[in-house]
Amino acid sequence: xxxxxxxxxxxxTYSRMRGMVAILIAFMKQRRMxxxxxxxxxxxxxYACKHPEVQSILKISQPQEPELMNANPSPPPSPSxxxxxxxxxxxxxxPSDFHFLKVIGKGSFGKVxxxxxxxxxxxxxxxVLQKKAILKKKEEKHIMSERNVLLKNVKHPFLVGLxxxxxxxxxxxxxxxxxxxxxxxxxxxxxxxxxxxxARFYAAEIASALGxxxxxxxxxxxxxxxxxxxxxxxHIVLTxxxxxxxxxxxxxxxxxxxxxxxxxxxxxxxxxPYDRTVDWWCLGAVLYExxxxxxxxxxxxxxxxxxxxxxxxxxxKPNITNSARHxxxxxxxxxxTKRLGAKEDFMEIKNHVFFSLIxxxxxxxKKITPPFNPNxxxxxxxxxxxxEFTEEPxxxxxxxxxxxxxxxxxxxxAAEAFLGFSYAPPMDSFL
Numbered sequence: 001x002x003x004x005x006x007x008x009x010x011x012x013t014y015s016r017m018r019g020m021v022a023i024l025i026a027f028m029k030q031r032r033m034x035x036x037x038x039x040x041x042x043x044x045x046x047y048a049c050k051h052p053e054v055q056s057i058l059k060i061s062q063p064q065e066p067e068l069m070n071a072n073p074s075p076p077p078s079p080s081x082x083x084x085x086x087x088x089x090x091x092x093x094x095p096s097d098f099h100f101l102k103v104i105g106k107g108s109f110g111k112v113x114x115x116x117x118x119x120x121x122x123x124x125x126x127x128v129l130q131k132k133a134i135l136k137k138k139e140e141k142h143i144m145s146e147r148n149v150l151l152k153n154v155k156h157p158f159l160v161g162l163x164x165x166x167x168x169x170x171x172x173x174x175x176x177x178x179x180x181x182x183x184x185x186x187x188x189x190x191x192x193x194x195x196x197x198x199a200r201f202y203a204a205e206i207a208s209a210l211g212x213x214x215x216x217x218x219x220x221x222x223x224x225x226x227x228x229x230x231x232x233x234x235h236i237v238l239t240x241x242x243x244x245x246x247x248x249x250x251x252x253x254x255x256x257x258x259x260x261x262x263x264x265x266x267x268x269x270x271x272x273p274y275d276r277t278v279d280w281w282c283l284g285a286v287l288y289e290x291x292x293x294x295x296x297x298x299x300x301x302x303x304x305x306x307x308x309x310x311x312x313x314x315x316x317k318p319n320i321t322n323s324a325r326h327x328x329x330x331x332x333x334x335x336x337t338k339r340l341g342a343k344e345d346f347m348e349i350k351n352h353v354f355f356s357l358i359x360x361x362x363x364x365x366k367k368i369t370p371p372f373n374p375n376x377x378x379x380x381x382x383x384x385x386x387x388e389f390t391e392e393p394x395x396x397x398x399x400x401x402x403x404x405x406x407x408x409x410x411x412x413x414a415a416e417a418f419l420g421f422s423y424a425p426p427m428d429s430f431l
Contacts, residue, residue: 098116104385104389202236214345
């Protein structure tokens with residue numbers, strides 16, 4: 001079947017017509033992703049570009065040669081732009097939108113950088129991950145899970161917020177709240193341990209964040225002082241959601257062996273199914289460390305430490321109150337079915353006598369003055385970051401898309417592995 005039109009100056013076959021319709025349908029489905037994305041799709045369709053009506057929309061003259069699109073052609077898109085990122089493309093953010101100022105953290109797959117958005121002049125922490133490293137360790141599911149959890153965090157004051165996520169052919173970018181009060185680990189190392197009122201305040205804000213995640217059927221699984229930040233006023237901000245497990249209903253379990261050795265619950269070490277009470281064990285471990293300076297059951301010998309976690313009774317020195325002692329015994333109960341939080345989750349922790357001095361409504365609304373103020377002068381004040389990071393030069397490749405990346409099988413695999421990664425706020429939030 002063919003349809004002949006004078007305007008088309010030729011024959012429009014049924015299959016070609018279907019192709020154009022498919023492009024238009026795709027546009028309608030993803031119209032909120034921006035007109036530029038649509039124009040790029042049309043520009044990459046050689047037949048569509050030859051159609052006079054399309055040319056009039058794009059304001060280009062009829063080309064003499066297929067590769068000449070207009071009298072003053074722009075440089076051809078780089079291979080990284082040509083890769084079909086599907087629903088991952090994000091017209092609202094790209095590396096060149098940011099001035100990358102300092103390295104403020106490092107991880108297994110990349111770096112965290114202090115960056116200033118050029119147009120907004122707002123400071124962000126941008127987590128930049130190497131796709132190749134993630135795929136090599138087969139961690140793409142954890143990265144996508146982290147992205148999903150970040151999107152659900154926007155309504156809680158003690159969880160780091162995601163503003164954008166986007167990708168190039170070789171990197172993933174999380175644009176996050178910039179938190180510069182320092183890691184809890186950093187402050188704990190400097191002061192060795194905290195007095196009980198300060199430890200109680202931090203534990204309450206952490207418990208509130210964990211309770212919120214649990215209400216979304218998310219188990220955090222990697223609570224440790226390195227993942228707990230202080231904001232500029234001294235409030236807790238939980239970060240790094242790479243090990244979160246989604247869709248764990250009340251009494252639901254999972255069995256993946258993951259976490260940090262010092263804070264692993266006995267059931268995880270036993271490789272038994274575990275549930276959200278694993279987070280309450282970790283809260284107990286962090287509270288213990290805040291009060292005593294070291295995690296419970298700690299040993300430099302990892303095998304010995306694992307044996308301690310599984311078999312050694314909890315030993316508490318007498319320099320804490322009875323309510324703190326009772327809370328630690330409840331949270332660090334080796335049998336998860338008897339652990340504090342096993343029955344009513346966060347409500348059991350919230351109602352414990354140790355937290356009787358906490359007004360939870362005031363806590364969630366940040367009306368309680370933090371016991372410690374980091375005293376940062378502004379976004380450029382990096383005193384609470386490790387100089388090991390901040391003195392490292394910012395790689396120039398961080399701020400730009402690669403000029404040329406061959407469309408190899410590995411690059412295509414990377415594009416497919418992270419489909420749907422990118423995120424931009426709803427359009428009405430820009431109005």
